[in-house]
Amino acid sequence: MNAELRHIIEAQQFSREWLENEFFPLTDEMRGIFKQGGCDILSGKRMISFFYEPSTRTRASFEFAMDYLGGNVVFSTENATQFSSVAKGETLRDTITVLNRYGPDVIVLRYNEEGGAKIAAEASSVPIINAGDGSGQHPTQALLDLYTIRRKLGRIDGILVAMIGDLFNGRTVRSLCYLLGKFSDIRICFIAPDEAKMKEDIKDYLRRHNVSFVEGNDLRVVAPEVDVFYQTRTQKERGTNISAMETGLFVINGEVLDSAKDSSIIMHPLPRVGEITLEVDSDSRAVYLTDQIDSGVFTRMAELKMLLS
Amino acid sequence: MNAELRHIIEAQQFSREWLENEFFPLTDEMRGIFKQGGCDILSGKRMISFFYEPSTRTRASFEFAMDYLGGNVVFSTENATQFSSVAKGETLRDTITVLNRYGPDVIVLRYNEEGGAKIAAEASSVPIINAGDGSGQHPTQALLDLYTIRRKLGRIDGILVAMIGDLFNGRTVRSLCYLLGKFSDIRICFIAPDEAKMKEDIKDYLRRHNVSFVEGNDLRVVAPEVDVFYQTRTQKERGTNISAMETGLFVINGEVLDSAKDSSIIMHPLPRVGEITLEVDSDSRAVYLTDQIDSGVFTRMAELKMLLS
Amino acid sequence: MNAELRHIIEAQQFSREWLENEFFPLTDEMRGIFKQGGCDILSGKRMISFFYEPSTRTRASFEFAMDYLGGNVVFSTENATQFSSVAKGETLRDTITVLNRYGPDVIVLRYNEEGGAKIAAEASSVPIINAGDGSGQHPTQALLDLYTIRRKLGRIDGILVAMIGDLFNGRTVRSLCYLLGKFSDIRICFIAPDEAKMKEDIKDYLRRHNVSFVEGNDLRVVAPEVDVFYQTRTQKERGTNISAMETGLFVINGEVLDSAKDSSIIMHPLPRVGEITLEVDSDSRAVYLTDQIDSGVFTRMAELKMLLS
Numbered sequence: 001m002n003a004e005l006r007h008i009i010e011a012q013q014f015s016r017e018w019l020e021n022e023f024f025p026l027t028d029e030m031r032g033i034f035k036q037g038g039c040d041i042l043s044g045k046r047m048i049s050f051f052y053e054p055s056t057r058t059r060a061s062f063e064f065a066m067d068y069l070g071g072n073v074v075f076s077t078e079n080a081t082q083f084s085s086v087a088k089g090e091t092l093r094d095t096i097t098v099l100n101r102y103g104p105d106v107i108v109l110r111y112n113e114e115g116g117a118k119i120a121a122e123a124s125s126v127p128i129i130n131a132g133d134g135s136g137q138h139p140t141q142a143l144l145d146l147y148t149i150r151r152k153l154g155r156i157d158g159i160l161v162a163m164i165g166d167l168f169n170g171r172t173v174r175s176l177c178y179l180l181g182k183f184s185d186i187r188i189c190f191i192a193p194d195e196a197k198m199k200e201d202i203k204d205y206l207r208r209h210n211v212s213f214v215e216g217n218d219l220r221v222v223a224p225e226v227d228v229f230y231q232t233r234t235q236k237e238r239g240t241n242i243s244a245m246e247t248g249l250f251v252i253n254g255e256v257l258d259s260a261k262d263s264s265i266i267m268h269p270l271p272r273v274g275e276i277t278l279e280v281d282s283d284s285r286a287v288y289l290t291d292q293i294d295s296g297v298f299t300r301m302a303e304l305k306m307l308l309s
Numbered sequence: 310m311n312a313e314l315r316h317i318i319e320a321q322q323f324s325r326e327w328l329e330n331e332f333f334p335l336t337d338e339m340r341g342i343f344k345q346g347g348c349d350i351l352s353g354k355r356m357i358s359f360f361y362e363p364s365t366r367t368r369a370s371f372e373f374a375m376d377y378l379g380g381n382v383v384f385s386t387e388n389a390t391q392f393s394s395v396a397k398g399e400t401l402r403d404t405i406t407v408l409n410r411y412g413p414d415v416i417v418l419r420y421n422e423e424g425g426a427k428i429a430a431e432a433s434s435v436p437i438i439n440a441g442d443g444s445g446q447h448p449t450q451a452l453l454d455l456y457t458i459r460r461k462l463g464r465i466d467g468i469l470v471a472m473i474g475d476l477f478n479g480r481t482v483r484s485l486c487y488l489l490g491k492f493s494d495i496r497i498c499f500i501a502p503d504e505a506k507m508k509e510d511i512k513d514y515l516r517r518h519n520v521s522f523v524e525g526n527d528l529r530v531v532a533p534e535v536d537v538f539y540q541t542r543t544q545k546e547r548g549t550n551i552s553a554m555e556t557g558l559f560v561i562n563g564e565v566l567d568s569a570k571d572s573s574i575i576m577h578p579l580p581r582v583g584e585i586t587l588e589v590d591s592d593s594r595a596v597y598l599t600d601q602i603d604s605g606v607f608t609r610m611a612e613l614k615m616l617l618s
Numbered sequence: 619m620n621a622e623l624r625h626i627i628e629a630q631q632f633s634r635e636w637l638e639n640e641f642f643p644l645t646d647e648m649r650g651i652f653k654q655g656g657c658d659i660l661s662g663k664r665m666i667s668f669f670y671e672p673s674t675r676t677r678a679s680f681e682f683a684m685d686y687l688g689g690n691v692v693f694s695t696e697n698a699t700q701f702s703s704v705a706k707g708e709t710l711r712d713t714i715t716v717l718n719r720y721g722p723d724v725i726v727l728r729y730n731e732e733g734g735a736k737i738a739a740e741a742s743s744v745p746i747i748n749a750g751d752g753s754g755q756h757p758t759q760a761l762l763d764l765y766t767i768r769r770k771l772g773r774i775d776g777i778l779v780a781m782i783g784d785l786f787n788g789r790t791v792r793s794l795c796y797l798l799g800k801f802s803d804i805r806i807c808f809i810a811p812d813e814a815k816m817k818e819d820i821k822d823y824l825r826r827h828n829v830s831f832v833e834g835n836d837l838r839v840v841a842p843e844v845d846v847f848y849q850t851r852t853q854k855e856r857g858t859n860i861s862a863m864e865t866g867l868f869v870i871n872g873e874v875l876d877s878a879k880d881s882s883i884i885m886h887p888l889p890r891v892g893e894i895t896l897e898v899d900s901d902s903r904a905v906y907l908t909d910q911i912d913s914g915v916f917t918r919m920a921e922l923k924m925l926l927s
Contacts, residue, residue: 044346289712
């Protein structure tokens, strides 16, 4: 496995060895290329950005990553469901088959239903990168999250991660759990309102991979022990309406900061809608607007380089 | 006529001589350039993609075609009706006049009403390519369809073409009829439900050009004689709702394949929504996901080269 | 002030000296570069087009301007409100912070509420160009309008400008008033229906800057004296519904042309929806489809060059 990377579909596909021996070192290298203003190693390569759902950060960071490597985004669509032939009922499989004939070197796909990336990969002879498929997975987010943790904490084994908020609909926390399951002595606290608890499939996976986890509904109880606060957003567009989020049990604010370890970090996949108060932004432990964003560009540069060269 | 190609507005504008002596040979040449990974003959040239209606394939294939020739897509919009000043009531004529001042070398225009391309061409001093105007025409689709037929069958004269489905709203079949009218001994079977028959203007054109045609409502009757199956899609967004399509009289499936000639080909402008069953995809006669798509890139490369160099 | 241009946020930020000694000469130079087909002075520079509201002309002219200078548009979105994380509730400040981390050299921002550009500039370490923020300002439109006036009339001091139409919602006339206030002996006639009069804040500004103005409701009364007719559009999407526009009191037509000075010019920020009749288009005094559009590209080239090199 991972001897040759063909597609990026789901977080489980990566082994610890690949992450540590190939992906992290290459991402470190990409960081250097970014700081130099880019390079030409993907010169002449062609990327398609094919997004069926809104995304600013994911699409922009992939398109910037391609640019920093000297490649071209030859075709980009923002909302394929509404604006492309998909609106006319075309199946994803036909669409991917057609896009393949145009001669792209990679297709970055955001799909609006779980499982879309796998279907696309089956139909594609060029690499598919899953940029999120419905409430399924968001593996490139998990890769950037994991790289951020490793870079800021210097290690992954043995950490305590609090995942907070709407865990039921959060594909980023799902994908991150799959990756954390590859490491040792990981402990996870799921802090969620009753109506937005982590689904059973992930808990089963964690049990099988010897990741210990607990569930709670008050962030303040566990805050002093946490290494990584991973805050998420209420996905109103997926039907969740968590009034409990308003009560403060799930919000990262000055009070939580005061009780948290100096060595902890605070992450969020963004966009936030109040789950982290503005006073947190300037705290040195907050990485959601800085290192975590940077990691998005660096890791996506590494993914493109691996898949295309 | 066609001594100098200024715009691509409607299928009728092309002569048989131009098609055979200029367009097909140049498209063959473009096929070679594509296989080599592109060239630079349109380096420094600027294209605008201006689409008032959704389209994945048409926009993507034009933008890829421009890229393979070394040109740039400087401005691209997916749904001008909703997102541009058109939403504010600007006339097409003003829009084209304004776009001309920016200095593009070509404007690829998809418009949402019949006749838009002609209006645009009148207002434009740079070439306009009609990428579909409402239920009017889609001449570049007809060119790629004709090139596909010639390449796969080796000839156009004397063929029997079955056009199937929603012929009332299908601009691709309309445009293809105009082109077929330039050739000899063409026979066409229009296979459509009563509520979606080919319009009279096309039938008049065919009569004037000595193309014999018949109308029917069961594909299976004519299948054994057909050289080119040209299946189309029910255009629900234009008001057609053909329940008869469900009955199998108009569907290409294994049964139709069994009775069809080995030398026939099966085409579809895509997207399909069930008019061709999945079992047909792997048949060697099916070209709608292979050669027909490829022809889209090659012919559009030829069109851009003719108009721009 | 203006010693170093960091952002383009509002028309007031520019001094007369800067306009005359730096901006106009540089724009003249850009005109020459455009006519030569472009240059490479911004080679390697990266622009983000981030539009929360529809705009054909503004986005296209900025993207073409960047291209003529050899720079790249690395990320472009047409309607961020609907298609980006903004739809999920992300604040503008977070969005701009994130975009900054990707390493752009400039962000062209169209926002849907007044004051957005200023908020963005506070959060941004790279230049922000305000491409219109709600009913607030549209400073780059004002710069192109002023450049057009100077180029066509040869002067700005001492002119009589008629601003006509929906002045209540017109951000272009607001921004132009701020710029005109920097010059001497300017006279302005606001010709608007009662329900769409110019707001008090602009009138106060003009009084403080010794610009004399009058208000009227019949264009024909003042037409013979006017140097610059600046027609605007009824902004139905902002709630204005001016039936009086239909009566001819506010329309530029052949009758107005006949009474206007030979040396006058007729401007419109476009799109128009009937406020200027088609017979006016071919009059040599009409610049809204010619010089005014050209000025949009030239001035935006100058803005990008100033901010980026």
